[in-house]
Structure formats: structure tokens, C-alpha cells
Amino acid sequence: MAAELVEAMNMVKSFRVSDLQTLLASMGRSKSGLKQDLVGRALRLVQTEYSPELLKNVRQLYESRFPKTTGWLPARRPDGVPVAYPTLSPSTTTSQGTDYLNGISKPLLAPRAEVKLAPLPFYQTLETLLPPTDLIAHNNEKLQDSQCIFELTPNQADQLRNASEIRPGMRSIQVVLRICYSDSVGIQEDQYPPNIAVKVNQSYCHVPGYYPSNKPGVEPRRPCRPINITPWLHLSSVPNRVTITWGNFGKHYSIAVYLVRVFTAADLFNQLKLCSVENPERCRERIQDKLRFDPESEIATTGLRVSLICPLVKMRLGVPCRVLTCAHLQCFDAVFFLQMNEKKPTWTCPVCDKPAPFELLTIDGLLSEILKETSEDIEEIEYLTDGSWRPIRDEKDRERERERSNTPEYPVVDICIPEANGHSPAHSSTSLTGRSGSSSLGAAGVAGGPTVAPGGGVVVDLTLDSSSEEEEGGGAGGDSEDTEDSTDSPTPKRGRYNFDKDLVTAY
DSSP: OHHHHHHHHHHHHTOOHHHHHHHHHHTTOOOOSOHHHHHHHHHHHHHHSOOHHHHHHHHHHHHHHOTTOGGGSOSSOOTTOOOOOOOOOHHHHTTSOOOOBTTBOOOSOOOOOOOEEOOOTTEEEEEEEEEEEEOOOOSSOSEEEEEEEEOOOHHHHHHHHTOOEEETTEESEEEEEEEEEOSSSSEEOBOOOTTOEEEETTEEOOOOOOBOOSSTTOOOBOOOOOEEOGGGSOSSSSOEEEEEEEEOSSOOEEEEEEEEEEOOHHHHHHHHHHHOEEOHHHHHHHHHHHHSOOTTOSSOOOEEEEESBOTTTSSBOSSEEEETTOOOOOOEEHHHHHHHHHHSOOOBOTTTOOBOOGGGEEEEHHHHHHHHHSOTTOOEEEEETTSOEEESHHHHHHHHHHHHHTSOOOOOOOOOSOOTTSOOOOSSOOOSSHHHHHHHHHHHHHTTSOEEOTTSOEEEOOOOOHHHHHHHTGGGTTOHHHHHHHHHSOOOOOOSSOOOOOOEEEO
């Protein structure tokens, strides 16, 4: 039934105005209006009120219109062949369109090259379920609704059922819808029309949203990628109906449906390691070519510095990668680059902002060896004219050593070591230099002079008070010199805490 329905629709799209009016009148419908209105009305009639009587009328009108060319429409679709929309011969293409979309035939246009969609690294096309087909506006309204119908074969349905799950909610085999511009000739990138909405079998499916922009005055961008419609499909012989709502603002678009295999960033990285690793000797030749002396140049380049830090994530390179068409030697990390393009496909070189398609990526074999030979603290190297290299770490180390040599060193006094004479560790510290040193020596002089410790230090008794001095100096109480010393120097105060008298060792 699905094949006969598609056959009847293709016949209706080739009808003249008189044929359309006859068909509509025979079914009790209005026959007034422009040709596009009549075609849309007739196609909606075929879709909604399909019957053997209606099919018979359509066949009779078509055979009267093309009595010798009825053979191009097959009566039955062979098993194993997906439902597709056949391409007419050049003679018929110039007069009428061949693509069923929105129930409207194509306007009278000159033939043009077929729209081709750009290949995508993360998608491998297995089969074409619906070739690129134009979205046709049937009136002047801004919002248009277009429909397409396709059917899965048993083999295709089995592939979708048995596909492995590469991540939660995402399978390795999918049916995707792709949309692109159809105004220009050549390979087209995916591009969504404004106000797009996709409904599959009466259920709306998810369309990627807009990325917010951090720059003021810059409109958010929507990532245009294939739309996965697999979860809403009938995995049987029942036809699948896809309705696209889109904004009609003067641009022309085409849609296509494909059965694809989905790859992850890890899969592409394995392909890159297997097929695109540049020989280290070839890398040295490229370096020598860049550093070769040019007699016409006033500046001679003796070295090229390359950073070992990835410009994408500001971390040390793991797998150095670059684009074959880029002139620079600076690399970026292949793993992070593929992961970022899996989330947001831009395929732009992070060093020079030029296009970086997956087919032109290569792993730098020489820099890979350098990363293995150097330690983690080396962040930059320099290529020399003979193709060799040297780390830049040496100069930084010399600067650090020079800074250390200019920094004066101060002695460290340890006052917490127990003395060998049985005294307990010191409770306070006193230096032998400056004011503290003079006071210490003064106190020691009152006590009869400092004592030399076993370690070579000076032992000063700081616990003496005025009473001790009077007892020791009682015999010389009338000495004027002692009286003058006692009046000039402040009288030591008795300690506030009750603890045994200790000795402090100063080194």
C-alpha cells in the first residue's frame, strides 16, 4: 500500500491544471485556485482518502497524460529496496518536480546540480532513505509545514534494533535528518532554517538548541548537526511520516534522511593513530626548511620555539596534533580537540583559527618523541637549524640559581637543645648581637663573667636579682664604683613566676 501511495502522489505531481480539476471534481472537491493550490489539495486528498477508486482515477488521468511513459513508475516495490523518490528524465524534470514535499510540486525551473551534503567525521552513511529534497513554500506565510514519507526495510529495522549503545540513550546505528541550503551548487554544510520544528509520526523530536554567547552584542548560535529521529520511528513496514515546520524568509533549503553509523571521539582518535602519524624524519625536514638561510631576507632565523602546553586546555600535550595545511609548528592535543568537536563541531585550528577538517589532521611524530624524553617541568623547547632541539628549562634554572646566590644567608640559633650539665631546656632566647647582646653581657658581668658551655657557647645567668647582687657585693658596700653602677643601670626585677633558676645557652 505504501508503494501504491507513493506512486499515486508522483502521478498527481505531474498533472496539468485540467487533470487536477477533473480529479478534484470527481471526488467532490473544489477545483478553483492556482495550480499550486490544486496540487496541494489533490495530494492531501490522496493521503487522507486513499481508496482503490481514487487510485483508478489517478491512473487513468496519468495514462492519458503520458501514454508512452508509464513504465517509469513501478507498480510494486521489490523487497529489500527502500522507498525512494525516483528521478525523472531530463525532459520531464524541466517541466515538473519529482520530489514529494508538502504536497506541492516544484516550480518551473531549469535543471541544476544535485545538492550534496558534506561528509561528517562522526557519521558514516550506510544507506540513503530519502535523497536531498527541496522544502517548497506553497503560500506567502512565514511558517510552512512540509512532509515526507519513507519506509524501513526489514534489514534496516534489524540494524536499528540490534545496534550497540555507545552512551546512555545513544546507539551506534541511527536514522538522521539533515537540512542544508539549496541555493548554491556544490557540497553544502548542515544549516537549519529559522523556527524549525520536527515531528516524527505525530511526536516532536529534539532539535539542538542555541549556544549562549558570552560576548555582548553577539547573537547566540545554533549548532547545525544531524537530527536523530530514531526513537520515534516505526521499526516495521509501517511508513514513517516526518513533518518539518520552518520559517520562510527567502532562503531555499533541502532535507535528506540517512541511515548512519555514529562514531565517538575515541573511535576517531584510534583512526588518527592508525592512519595519520607523521614520520619524525619528515618533521625534521620541515623544520630545516623553515630555518634554512634565505639570502634575500634581512633577518636570519636560528631557532623556532614551540610550547609543550596545549592551547586548548592549558595543560601539557598528550598527543601532539596539527593540520597539514597550517604553516606553524605549534601543536594541540588530539584527544581534547576531538572531544570538543564532538560536543560542538567547529573543526577550527586553535592556533591560527583556520579550517581543520579531520581528514587533514596528523600526529607529529617528532614532538611525540620529545614529550617522552623530557620531564614534566619542561614547558617549551627550541628547534635548531639542523633539525635538533633543546629544552628552554636551562635558562630558567640559571635565573633561579642567580637569584638564590644574591640572597644573604642568616645563621640559625637553636635554643631548645638540653645542655650537658643537667640543666633543663631554655625558656627564652637571647641573641648576642645588638642591644640584646649588650644587656646579656652586662648581666653576666654583674654575676662575675659569662660561663663557657661544653658546646662552645656562652652561658649567661639571667635569673639574678638585686638581692643576689647585694649578697655577693656585701664586702664592697662602700665602693663608689659599685654605687655608681647600681645607680646608672636599672635594677633587675624579680621574676613573676615561681620556677627553678635555669641557664640560657646562647650560641
